[in-house]
Amino acid sequence: MLIVTPKLKYINGQLYLEEVEVKKIIEKFSTPIYVYSKNQIIENFKEYKEAFGDRSHLICYAMKANSNCEILRIIKELSGGVDVTTGGELFRALKAGISPKKIVYAGVGKTKEELLYAIENKILLLNIESADETKLLNYLANTKKTKLNIAIRINPEVNTHTLSYISTGEEGTKFGIPISEAVDFVKYIIKNCKNLKLVGLHFHIGSQICTLQPFIEATKKVCNLVRKINLLGIRLKYLDIGGGLGIRYKNENPPTAKQLIKNLLKYIPKDLTVICEPGRYIVGNAGILVSKVLYHKSLKNKNFLIVDASMTDLIRPSFYGAYHNIIPVKLSDYERLPKKYYDIVGPVCETSDFLGKKRKLPDIPNNEYLVVETAGAYGFVMSSNYNSRLRPAEVMVDKDKFYLIRKAENYEDLIRKECKI
Numbered sequence: 001m002l003i004v005t006p007k008l009k010y011i012n013g014q015l016y017l018e019e020v021e022v023k024k025i026i027e028k029f030s031t032p033i034y035v036y037s038k039n040q041i042i043e044n045f046k047e048y049k050e051a052f053g054d055r056s057h058l059i060c061y062a063m064k065a066n067s068n069c070e071i072l073r074i075i076k077e078l079s080g081g082v083d084v085t086t087g088g089e090l091f092r093a094l095k096a097g098i099s100p101k102k103i104v105y106a107g108v109g110k111t112k113e114e115l116l117y118a119i120e121n122k123i124l125l126l127n128i129e130s131a132d133e134t135k136l137l138n139y140l141a142n143t144k145k146t147k148l149n150i151a152i153r154i155n156p157e158v159n160t161h162t163l164s165y166i167s168t169g170e171e172g173t174k175f176g177i178p179i180s181e182a183v184d185f186v187k188y189i190i191k192n193c194k195n196l197k198l199v200g201l202h203f204h205i206g207s208q209i210c211t212l213q214p215f216i217e218a219t220k221k222v223c224n225l226v227r228k229i230n231l232l233g234i235r236l237k238y239l240d241i242g243g244g245l246g247i248r249y250k251n252e253n254p255p256t257a258k259q260l261i262k263n264l265l266k267y268i269p270k271d272l273t274v275i276c277e278p279g280r281y282i283v284g285n286a287g288i289l290v291s292k293v294l295y296h297k298s299l300k301n302k303n304f305l306i307v308d309a310s311m312t313d314l315i316r317p318s319f320y321g322a323y324h325n326i327i328p329v330k331l332s333d334y335e336r337l338p339k340k341y342y343d344i345v346g347p348v349c350e351t352s353d354f355l356g357k358k359r360k361l362p363d364i365p366n367n368e369y370l371v372v373e374t375a376g377a378y379g380f381v382m383s384s385n386y387n388s389r390l391r392p393a394e395v396m397v398d399k400d401k402f403y404l405i406r407k408a409e410n411y412e413d414l415i416r417k418e419c420k421i
């Protein structure tokens with residue numbers, strides 16, 4: 001049976017994450033529930049760190065992948081920074097104790113309030129994405145009587161061969177300044193934006209990219225641009241190469257962080273500090289979503305397992321058609337029992353509410369449990385209250401211990417923000 005999560009294993013027919021029996025977590029906190037392996041997060045982060053060797057660098061974890069403050073605290077302990085994309089993420093990062101000097105902020109639609117929040121907290125870099133944003137930022141910096149360090153997010157226009165919804169560096173996406181317009185854009189900043197200091201370039205070409213080639217192509221193109229900008233008399237300090245490295249959900253074979261970074265460093269001038277923004281790679285394979293089988297239902301040529309997790313907990317299958325491997329918590333007799341194809345579906349009133357389709361599984365009885373693997377990234381953070389569903393709890397496992405890092409919601413939470421008329 002395929003298991004893709006490195007820290008998951010069966011011992012005497014029971015599933016363990018690190019040294020904790022998953023059943024014990026269910027008994028304490030019920031389902032559906034997200035569970036993360038602390039030591040997998042640490043290993044993933046260290047892999048990036050070690051790949052840089054003695055090259056000047058900063059790893060800014062892309063917290064959009066999973067923004068629980070406990071995960072941010074782990075990143076902080078490892079001397080990491082974060083990449084934020086909203087004022088809300090900046091708030092979380094500061095609350096978790098991440099130094100503003102290790103925060104970079106990209107996003108096509110930063111509001112005036114968000115820009116001011118970032119300026120007031122003196123974050124390392126604002127990565128600007130349009131001429132309008134640049135004008136507003138220059139104006140705000142002027143009112144604050146400050147000169148701001150900025151980077152330009154470049155769209156290097158490369159083909160990423162990933163899902164179209166998570167490809168950001170191809171021609172025609174809303175992200176960044178098209179590379180063909182970048183030199184003119186820099187000239188515009190030099191001439192008109194006296195309160196902005198261009199210190200870096202940034203690119204992020206997409207997510208779940210499983211080959212080196214698009215990263216190499218983008219890096220070469222942007223490093224060529226660095227040289228052109230040098231000729232305009234500007235010495236850049238930072239090159240932010242974004243995130244986007246793919247992980248294994250099924251049978252993908254993406255490069256490792258070490259392979260990626262070692263290859264890209266060859267093209268990057270040595271005087272630049274390299275910032276990278278991995279998200280999925282840090283937390284994706286550290287997390288699982290555990291769910292209870294509620295009912296079985298069979299049609300003429302289809303079998304459903306109806307479970308207590310749904311698209312409101314993990315939207316990736318219905319949103320992107322993404323694949324997550326699904327395995328039972330109790331393995332006993334797995335190999336011996338006859339298997340059938342099941343669609344694993346949730347309780348939400350949408351036909352698109354599924355976690356997996358046509359999965360070959362033994363008959364897992366009602367009230368037994370399933371694990372949806374590789375759910376640590378873009379899982380809980382994309383959860384919703386649609387159908388007034390309650391967002392699940394999150395738990396961290398550390399060797400033989402586990403602890404709650406977010407409580408499950410209750411019915412009162414659903415109406416807490418509503419106003420009486």
Ligand SMILES: Cc1ncc(COP(=O)(O)O)c(C=O)c1O
Pocket residue numbers: 062064065083106204206207208242243244245277278279280281377
């Ligand atoms: C600007 C930026 N940086 C980093 C990331 C992280 O990407 P990933 O989780 O694929 O590493 C994203 C994700 O979309 C992003 O938009």
